[in-house]
Amino acid sequence: MKLASGLNLAEHTHGRHFLHIPGPTNVPDRILRAMSLPTIDHRGPGFRRLGLKVLEGLRAVFRCEGPVIVYPASGTGAWEAALVNTLAPGETVLMAETGHFAGLWAGLAGRIGLAPRVLPGDWRHGADPVAIEAALRDDRAHAIQAVCVVHNETSTGVTTDVPAIRRAIDAAGHPALLMVDTVSGLGSLEYRHDEWGVDVSIAASQKGLMLPPGLGLNALSEKALARSRSARATLPRAFWDWSPIIAANAQGSWPSTPATNLLYGLAEALDMLFEQGLDEVVERHHRHGEATRAAVRAWGLPLNCAGSARASDVVTAVVVPPNDAGDADALRRLALERFDLSLGTGLGRLAGGVFRIGHVGDLNDLSLLGALAGVEMSLDSLGVPHQSGGVQAAMSVLAR
Amino acid sequence: MKLASGLNLAEHTHGRHFLHIPGPTNVPDRILRAMSLPTIDHRGPGFRRLGLKVLEGLRAVFRCEGPVIVYPASGTGAWEAALVNTLAPGETVLMAETGHFAGLWAGLAGRIGLAPRVLPGDWRHGADPVAIEAALRDDRAHAIQAVCVVHNETSTGVTTDVPAIRRAIDAAGHPALLMVDTVSGLGSLEYRHDEWGVDVSIAASQKGLMLPPGLGLNALSEKALARSRSARATLPRAFWDWSPIIAANAQGSWPSTPATNLLYGLAEALDMLFEQGLDEVVERHHRHGEATRAAVRAWGLPLNCAGSARASDVVTAVVVPPNDAGDADALRRLALERFDLSLGTGLGRLAGGVFRIGHVGDLNDLSLLGALAGVEMSLDSLGVPHQSGGVQAAMSVLAR
Amino acid sequence: MKLASGLNLAEHTHGRHFLHIPGPTNVPDRILRAMSLPTIDHRGPGFRRLGLKVLEGLRAVFRCEGPVIVYPASGTGAWEAALVNTLAPGETVLMAETGHFAGLWAGLAGRIGLAPRVLPGDWRHGADPVAIEAALRDDRAHAIQAVCVVHNETSTGVTTDVPAIRRAIDAAGHPALLMVDTVSGLGSLEYRHDEWGVDVSIAASQKGLMLPPGLGLNALSEKALARSRSARATLPRAFWDWSPIIAANAQGSWPSTPATNLLYGLAEALDMLFEQGLDEVVERHHRHGEATRAAVRAWGLPLNCAGSARASDVVTAVVVPPNDAGDADALRRLALERFDLSLGTGLGRLAGGVFRIGHVGDLNDLSLLGALAGVEMSLDSLGVPHQSGGVQAAMSVLAR
Amino acid sequence: MKLASGLNLAEHTHGRHFLHIPGPTNVPDRILRAMSLPTIDHRGPGFRRLGLKVLEGLRAVFRCEGPVIVYPASGTGAWEAALVNTLAPGETVLMAETGHFAGLWAGLAGRIGLAPRVLPGDWRHGADPVAIEAALRDDRAHAIQAVCVVHNETSTGVTTDVPAIRRAIDAAGHPALLMVDTVSGLGSLEYRHDEWGVDVSIAASQKGLMLPPGLGLNALSEKALARSRSARATLPRAFWDWSPIIAANAQGSWPSTPATNLLYGLAEALDMLFEQGLDEVVERHHRHGEATRAAVRAWGLPLNCAGSARASDVVTAVVVPPNDAGDADALRRLALERFDLSLGTGLGRLAGGVFRIGHVGDLNDLSLLGALAGVEMSLDSLGVPHQSGGVQAAMSVLAR
Secondary structure: OEOOOOOEOOOOOOOOOEEEOOOOOOOOHHHHHHHOOOOOOOOOHHHHHHHHHHHHHHHHHHOOOOOEEEEEOOHHHHHHHHHHOOOOOOOEEEEEOOOHHHHHHHHHHHHOOOEEEEEOOOOOOOOOHHHHHHHHHHOOOOOEEEEEEEOEEOOOOEEOOHHHHHHHHHHOOOOOEEEEEOOOOOOOOOOOOOOOOOOEEEEEOOOOOOOOOOEEEEEEOHHHHHHHHOOOOOOOOOOOOHHHHHHHHOOOOOOOOOOHHHHHHHHHHHHHHHHHOHHHHHHHHHHHHHHHHHHHHHHOOOEOOOOOOOEOOOEEEEEOOOOOOOOHHHHHHHHHHHHOEEEEOOOHHHOOOEEEEEOOOOOOHHHHHHHHHHHHHHHHHHOOOOOOOHHHHHHHHHHO | OEOOOOOEOOOOOOOOOEEEOOOOOOOOHHHHHHHOOOOOOOOOHHHHHHHHHHHHHHHHHHOOOOOEEEEOOOHHHHHHHHHHOOOOOOOEEEEEOOOHHHHHHHHHHHHOOOEEEEEOOOOOOOOOHHHHHHHHHHOOOOOEEEEEEEOEEOOOOEEOOHHHHHHHHHHHOOOOEEEEEOOOOOOOOOOOOOOOOOOEEEEEOOOOOOOOOOOEEEEEOHHHHHHHHOOOOOOOOOOOOHHHHHHHHOOOOOOOOOOHHHHHHHHHHHHHHHHHOHHHHHHHHHHHHHHHHHHHHHHOOOEOOOOOOOEOOOEEEEEOOOOOOOOHHHHHHHHHHHHOEEEEOOOHHHOOOEEEEEOOOOOOHHHHHHHHHHHHHHHHHHOOOOOOOHHHHHHHHHHO | OEOOOOOEOOOOOOOOOEEEOOOOOOOOHHHHHHHOOOOOOOOOHHHHHHHHHHHHHHHHHHOOOOOEEEEEOOHHHHHHHHHHOOOOOOOEEEEEOOOHHHHHHHHHHHHOOOEEEEEOOOOOOOOOHHHHHHHHHHOOOOOEEEEEEEOEEOOOOEEOOHHHHHHHHHHHOOOOEEEEEOOOOOOOOOOOOOOOOOOEEEEEOOOOOOOOOOEEEEEEOHHHHHHHHOOOOOOOOOOOOHHHHHHHHOOOOOOOOOOHHHHHHHHHHHHHHHHHOHHHHHHHHHHHHHHHHHHHHHHOOOEOOOOOOOEOOOEEEEEOOOOOOOOHHHHHHHHHHHHOEEEEOOOHHHOOOEEEEEOOOOOOHHHHHHHHHHHHHHHHHHOOOOOOOHHHHHHHHHHO | OEOOOOOEOOOOOOOOOEEEOOOOOOOOHHHHHHHOOOOOOOOOHHHHHHHHHHHHHHHHHHOOOOOEEEEEOOHHHHHHHHHHOOOOOOOEEEEEOOOHHHHHHHHHHHHOOOEEEEEOOOOOOOOOHHHHHHHHHHOOOOOEEEEEEEOEEOOOOEEOOHHHHHHHHHHHOOOOEEEEEOOOOOOOOOOOOOOOOOOEEEEEOOOOOOOOOOEEEEEEOHHHHHHHHOOOOOOOOOOOOHHHHHHHHOOOOOOOOOOHHHHHHHHHHHHHHHHHOHHHHHHHHHHHHHHHHHHHHHHOOOEOOOOOOOEOOOEEEEEOOOOOOOOHHHHHHHHHHHHOEEEEOOOHHHOOOEEEEEOOOOOOHHHHHHHHHHHHHHHHHHOOOOOOOHHHHHHHHHHO
16 A cells, blocks of 8 residues: 555646646646546446436537547547548548648548648648638549648647638538547637538547547537448548447447546536536637737737737747747746746747647636746746736736 | 536445456556646656656566557557558458457458458367467468467456467468457466567556556567568558657657556556566466356356366356346346446357456455455345355465 | 655555554545545635535534534544533543543543543443443432443444433433543444433544544533533633634634645535435444354354444454464454454453454445455464354345 | 535636635645545554654654654644643743734633733734843743744744744743744744754644644653653643653554544655755745745835844735725635635734735745736736736746
């Protein structure tokens, strides 16, 4: 009977870590407590009640009527699942390259045998409905089977206007499926699977759902489901196959062993979201996005996001212009070592030039301000040219 | 700041649940506590230390020198991973049908485009090395690319003699890969990936590793790794692809978001196994297997396992002969409702006729005896014909 | 951010400890989770709600209408509190010496300046109403200010018939206060403060209330309260003084810092008791008492309790007759080292000759049977002369 | 098997509560995890190891060689214990009225039968060594048995120079005992029981020791111990009696049931303090005190502490001058409701005019800045006249 073996995850010996990467996010104690319930028989009656409860709750969060699939997997797995359930080898998918994660998804599509056609982007805008409509109008033979966009591009801090993409597809009169990665949007930004006409939504547990990583999600339209059941969807699939999961889910169970304790946490997370109200959750993230952007502007540092209309309320990517003191990663290291603050790194082409402030999931005004103070003191300590007053500016937004 | 929303998993209001299904197993409090550590940046220095630690520990548990792959997935996913990394569409795999899970694996192989050739079995024996050797000798063209066996067939309570299978392949001079599902064997039964000449071992978190479900594992031989890197391994793969994982693992990281908190738990689980000593863990499971079988024999109920040489020390499948009082599932229901004891159900062709007593993972003599007392009282209450004295017989074994 | 420093409380590395001392008892995970809520401002509105809730719940458990006092203290402190609030230096208290704890209470009374008159007992019976009535009748001058009895004598496994003591006092027409130590009776045995005419009930957190030690309780009658407010109660008191506590409790607060997290646990414990139903809790303890006594009788070992009418359903004290193999403490050591089972030691004059099996608080049939199996195997291993079949006998009781 | 009954301590649904009262303080997760270990037999070998460990660690924190007494009680209880172990009814104690808590202690002394002689103070200074020396010189008959001072007066944010008090007593050549309440100083401010010549130090668990409330502490000099063992110490005592506790502590046990799970937490807390280093802990609190005072000065609000030499690094009492917007309590309410920030209330004569910012225990730079931001935004929202820039000023201190 031993407390533990001494797992040591960081050097800081006192106070709470400030986790401000854009996911995984802070897991609330309520959820950690739920996850510590004893593992039970996944074929017993208690588990079935749990299963039905989380599946119903997820439909409410996706705002959809159709099935939601829960995999013991990451968002990457859920990307793969969306594709292998609906498409055939060699088929074309139109993918908007809005950032690092959009690029990874396109790469994955290629590796499983699809032909991704990538609409290039500057990593400072969301997916472009005009370009998508044009590409679809050009595709008279309807070779394109799916349009894939990322709702909230975690690497750039820019969102895509999903309803506009839907309108673009409709305007082109094109039958392609619309697949949307809302891994870092679900549970934090407004999202409406059914109303927005999305065919497959892809999400994961470790962002707005406030859970540790380990669950990948798909939400399906009737059209997507029909396609997966048709003879056309010939990509091999077994683990990812929606059909046996949907069949078992009707009784609250899964065909293979589900991630029991993460599902406990999910049940609690859903309750927390509903207690707050989904609209209030969105509004809270918006306030925090506004406050963070006010801080960045006060520092005089450029936002990576072009314009403010599509700036993400989940993550703010901040540009560190070339300077003698240090790049974005030097700043991140200092923030971690000195202030126990984790900031997101610049990914792919943004490496070194950008750091990201996550403001998603379970946080509140004061913890956000603590984090922004950590950024401002780190800019100061490292000597990155900037104006002071960022925290003050954020306080002005939040005190309103 | 609320404790919780009132998640209620069972009707019993006092005392601890006795979870005696053969997995998921009881998660020790030490592991639950480790899993409740705050989620950290999976790209930061603390996480890298964690990653390297668990990967090194897993090699010690598999007793292998080569890479071990950790997926945020279930054992089913790890089955799929073993196949898609090494094989090509349409290739033949020889699969020994030792029980329900062996059958599911064969089904999965078929669904992802392989041609499983199934050696039928009676679900009361392990995989037959004689039959495997004969099949391989017959396969002069070496169409068979892999021999797939289940080390501990969770549905039947029977183990396979893995070294004997290796010798059978060698005796036949056949180049097929040897793939072994040790999902419910690793961390409880003796297992030696390298010494036994296994090419891909498949395991999962929720059995002898004492974690909740959510991690799937592959351990690789050089031969398996070379095959996966060759042009021959043409099954499409992305999420399951070993290569980017092995590359990232060298620095203790993963290419996509790993299941952070389950990895915390894994680090703790590995420490617990090493503190006890792997040999002692095996010996403990053996004592508990012996005690359980002594109880079943005293009850006068047939063991599903034919003979005792290959009886599993992880799970005991007990036959409930046809009788007027109730079948195996009626017994299980009564045990759950009356004594808060979860027993494993009969799967597939054993449904109704067999129940399974799990004795794997974190338990001790007194909790096993409590569970056996629950079975004996349930037999009594339901009126299933049996002799009393099972607990007494088990006590005699354990008091030695 | 470290998991822990490696606190190690026992040598056993796997499975759960079987804590079968008669308190502290097993703390259910629900209560441990409640206790892990963040400490809050004990002068804030959330705390006041908590305070009012636990005070109301405690009245329901004591079955009283008057105030219940909660001290951050042990049961020993609650003994002292009962006396110093109501009595004056040099006053006589009549104390029935039913066992070790009754004796300790009498000693404490002496040390704080009272004159305890002890009715001697054989430690195998409860307090004797006949002797008490006789003593009170003899006390024509009404020198005796209080009659003090222990409801459930934890050291002997014998209960006192509290209503009979009340009737004895009334029959003698004596004005003495009735003080009852129900430290190990509350929340497990039937207890009715008001209906039984008790003036001060003394209890603590670590028995039937299923909490860790750290809270001492007093429940008061109007008569006791009036006495404490009268000029007669001249023993010095400050920390223990009921008055400021009762005044502050009206708003759900305390005059000095209360034991916040233990109160969280108490709120949860009360909910658990009410969910089960107090009557059902009493009945469950009775079944477990019966099963334990059946086991002891089957072993052929004497019960310390004379007769069965007043045998405690909370703890069974078992006599180990002199023998060559080892005494009661040798048996306890073996049970702990070999089976991770904690049994209660013999206290005072019972040291070495008696061990005690606790069956109080959060346990269920199977954990009790596991514990009894541990006792039986320990008797066997040590070689203490006994009959086998104790567990079997207990199963017969529980399977009914 | 239920998660919990829904205990709800506050209205805020997301993010962490900012607890900035000067105790109880934030309990670190490491300590909460330690407290969730299963309760064990307090008479068994594992518990003895624990007992010896915490007693040794406490001596290191008090920096004393003699006994430290641990009560399951609050600091109020530890006050009473210090007095009843050493003094006799009617004896005089000299008490410096530095604030609310010093006053409560004097009141308690009176209620247990002592004659407190109170040196009045303005609640803005620590105890005055000059006045104490004068009083002692006047006391030629040595009627004064003890000098009682509060090291860190939690209600005023002012510390007393304990070595100066010792020098004053020595200069007067007076034999009185020196008793020091360091309830909110131990584990955060420098404290040296032996070197400073303190006879009885009084402390508690819920401040710098980072535990929930529930433990009261006494550290003893040889002189105090000798007095307690002499015939002079005639105040009645039992629960508080040092002697049986010291005797039992030699074997790591206690005469009555100790607060097991709080002791687990204490073992962990001591490890945390030693990992950080006591000097570093003091230095950290000093930086946080400096930063907080810089913020208050920037706001243009008066500090309650007169001068800065004795300002507390544990708590800052801030004066809210009379104004139309609202008093200190209105500010506290707004901070709690709007920003989930708990601030300390003004106590006694400071009620309404002062609020207190706690900066003690387990916090770090960013959480302190979050709290200060909450104060500044609350001042702003309520409309209390002040300058902005407090957080900025604190950041300047912390970024150095």
